[in-house]
Each structure stands twice: as C-alpha cells, then as structure tokens.
Amino acid sequence: MAKVRCVEELVQEFHKTRPIRGGSLIITVYGDAITPHGGTVWLGSLIALLAPLGLNQRLVRTAVFRLSKDGWLTSQQVGRRSFYSITESGKRRFENAFRRIYAKPYVKWDGMWRIVITSQIENAQREALRRELGWLGFGTIAAGVMAHPMVDIESVTETSQELGVQDDVIVMHAHKDDLSSLQPLKRLVRECWNLEQLAQDYQRFLDRFRPILKALEGISDLEPEQCFKTRTLLIHEYRRILLRDPQLPDELLPSEWAGASGRLLCRNLYRLIQEPAEQHLLRVLETADGAVPEVAPYFYRRFGGLRDADAIQM
Numbered sequence: 001m002a003k004v005r006c007v008e009e010l011v012q013e014f015h016k017t018r019p020i021r022g023g024s025l026i027i028t029v030y031g032d033a034i035t036p037h038g039g040t041v042w043l044g045s046l047i048a049l050l051a052p053l054g055l056n057q058r059l060v061r062t063a064v065f066r067l068s069k070d071g072w073l074t075s076q077q078v079g080r081r082s083f084y085s086i087t088e089s090g091k092r093r094f095e096n097a098f099r100r101i102y103a104k105p106y107v108k109w110d111g112m113w114r115i116v117i118t119s120q121i122e123n124a125q126r127e128a129l130r131r132e133l134g135w136l137g138f139g140t141i142a143a144g145v146m147a148h149p150m151v152d153i154e155s156v157t158e159t160s161q162e163l164g165v166q167d168d169v170i171v172m173h174a175h176k177d178d179l180s181s182l183q184p185l186k187r188l189v190r191e192c193w194n195l196e197q198l199a200q201d202y203q204r205f206l207d208r209f210r211p212i213l214k215a216l217e218g219i220s221d222l223e224p225e226q227c228f229k230t231r232t233l234l235i236h237e238y239r240r241i242l243l244r245d246p247q248l249p250d251e252l253l254p255s256e257w258a259g260a261s262g263r264l265l266c267r268n269l270y271r272l273i274q275e276p277a278e279q280h281l282l283r284v285l286e287t288a289d290g291a292v293p294e295v296a297p298y299f300y301r302r303f304g305g306l307r308d309a310d311a312i313q314m
Contacts, residue, residue: 004219006212007226010233015054022055022063027072028236030086031094033228033281036299037292040076040085045286052229078288092162096135096155101235101242102302109249114151117170119144125165132159137246139192147192149249182251189252201241202258206265209234213269224280227273238266267303274306 029050034041047060055063064084067073072090076083086094116133118126130146136155138146153171160166176185189195212230216222245259253259278295285292300306 003223003226004212004215006215007230010208010212011053011229014233022050022059023067025050025053025055025232025236026060026063026067027094028239029232030073031098031239032232032235033277034285034292035086035091035094036295037281037285038287038296039091040083040287041292042286042288043075043082043084045284046084049228049281049284052225053232081288083288092158096158097239097243100137100247101239104304109149109251111176113147113149113174113176114138114153114156115172115174116146116156117144117172118146120168120170121165125163125168129160129163129165129169132163135243137248139189139246141188141192148246149252150247186252189248193246193248195254198241198245199254199258201244202262205237205241205262206258208237209265209269213265213272216269216272222273222276224276224283227276228280231270231273231277234266234269238262270303271306 026046029046030039034046043061043064046064047055047057050060051057064073067090068075068084071087072093073084074087076085116129116138118129121129126144130140133146133156136148136151136159138148138151141147153173156171157166160169160171216230241262247259250257250260282291282294287293
C-alpha cells in the first residue's frame with residue numbers, strides 16, 4: 001500500500017500550524033471516530049492514534065487533562081491505565097455539532113422562519129443564549145430578536161432548557177408572504193451573516209481537498225492509516241467552517257454558493273475513505289476489554305448514507 005503524497009503534504013501542513021490546538025483535534029476525533037465505537041478509549045491508544053498527526057504524548061496528555069477540566073471528558077482508572085469517556089454534557093455538545101456536520105443533503109425550504117425573542121431574559125443569560133443560538137446558525141435581525149429559516153426548533157428548546165431560560169424566551173414561527181420579493185430577504189441575510197468570508201473559507205477547503213479526492217479515487221488498495229489521517233483532517237477542517245455556516249436555504253444564498261460544493265466534496269471523500277479508516281481505528285484503539293467495539297449502526301447514516309455506491313458528482 002503506497003502512501004499518497006498529497007495526503008502527507010496535508011499532514012505536514014497541519015504540523016506547521018502553530019500552536020497546534022490539540023484539544024480541538026481530540027474533540028474532532030472523539031466526535032467522528034471514538035463515539036461511534038462506544039466512546040471510551042485507553043489514553044495510551046489515543047496517544048498512538050494521534051501520533052501520526054503530529055501530536056506528541058505530552059501534548060495529548062495536556063489536552064485531555066484540559067478537556068476533562070472543562071467537562072468534555074471523564075476518566076476511569078483500571079490498574080495503571082487511564083480510560084477516557086465523553087461526559088453526558090460533552091455528549092450533548094457533540095451531538096449538536098456533529099448532527100449538522102453529517103446531516104442529509106439539503107431539504108427544500110418551506111418558507112418558514114424560526115424567530116426567538118430574548119428581550120425578557122436577563123443580560124448575562126441573554127448573552128449566553130445569543131452565543132448558543134449563534135452556533136445553531138441564528139442571526140440577529142434586530143435588538144433582542146434572532147431568526148433562522150431552517151433550524152430544527154427542538155435544538156432551540158434543548159438549548160433554552162440547558163440554560164434555564166425556557167420560561168423567559170419567546171419562540172415564534174413566521175411565513176414569508178408568497179407575494180413578497182426575495183430581494184429584501186437576501187439583503188437582510190447579507191447584513192446578518194458574513195457570507196463573503198464564509199465563501200472564501202469554503203473555497204480554500206475545496207482547493208485543499210479536491211486534489212486529495214482525485215488522487216485517492218484512482219487507488220484500489222487504500223492505506224488505512226492515511227485514510228484515518230485524511231478523514232480526521234477533513235472533518236476537522238470542515239467542522240471549523242460548518243459551525244460558522246448558518247446553513248441557509250438555497251433561495252437566500254448567492255448563486256454558485258461554494259458551501260454546496262464543499263458539502264458534496266466532504267461527503268464523497270468521507271465515503272471513499274471511511275472503511276480503511278475504520279480498519280485503522282479497530283487496530284489501534286483499545287478499551288479495558290481489548291479492542292474497541294464495532295462501529296454503531298447509526299454511523300452508516302452519516303451524509304444521508306455511507307454504503308450507497310453512487311457518490312454525488314460535483
């Protein structure tokens with residue numbers, strides 16, 4: 001199994017990042033790879049998994065300690081070995097983020113807007129809610145008023161309950177009048193969300209990963225460790241962009257929106273490399289009972305289905 005040069009160049013590019021944010025990469029690995037395998041691994045095997053990505057033992061231990069302190073991970077000692085699992089609060093945060101990353105392809109917009117009025121909430125809690133709703137994709141359309149055309153309202157309910165403001169927040173639905181022009185809405189979108197910067201970030205993502213997809217498509221026997229490294233850096237980079245993307249309906253976006261091509265590229269490359277990457281994970285990761293369990297069935301529902309042989313063409 002020959003190593004593909006552009007994959008190694010991608011890893012080298014990540015190595016040059018200073019400082020390397022070990023905690024952020026570990027969150028990506030837990031959300032993408034470890035959670036579907038039960039969510040608990042021996043620290044030593046996590047160190048071995050991350051070493052090819054340039055994270056040394058000291059950096060991993062420090063990052064894991066900080067993630068534990070911040071409530072993302074919890075540890076259990078078995079003999080001389082430490083095993084790390086996702087906490088319940090960490091699991092909820094993972095699910096909110098990764099639900100968006102692996103969502104099905106775009107669903108047609110029904111013309112509805114989800115509107116959240118925060119003016120009845122005290123200042124400190126209002127700011128916390130505004131920040132959390134921002135991660136869900138909401139934009140501020142007026143003082144104390146946030147809106148989004150497609151966010152699942154259950155996510156808003158869960159967020160308000162976690163912050164303890166469910167009795168003070170006002171959630172409404174509104175429908176665009178069919179007789180109204182889309183132009184005022186498009187102007188509002190440009191004012192509330194920084195789509196220009198987002199488009200530039202997506203274009204850099206496309207420029208970085210398109211050559212890798214092209215190179216790997218022509219190889220019948222993909223190298224498992226390289227596939228793991230590619231998959232991890234693919235989702236790591238995509239996650240950083242997507243969590244700033246409000247994921248608005250096509251009708252409200254600029255023509256030839258780079259985000260649509262970015263999603264298809266991520267899906268196609270992920271589908272191509274996920275099986276060899278899984279082989280690597282099963283070989284390296286360990287629990288207290290030995291190798292990690294086989295991947296959970298829900299894993300194969302990512303991106304609308306990973307086992308369908310017909311990848312969408314870009």
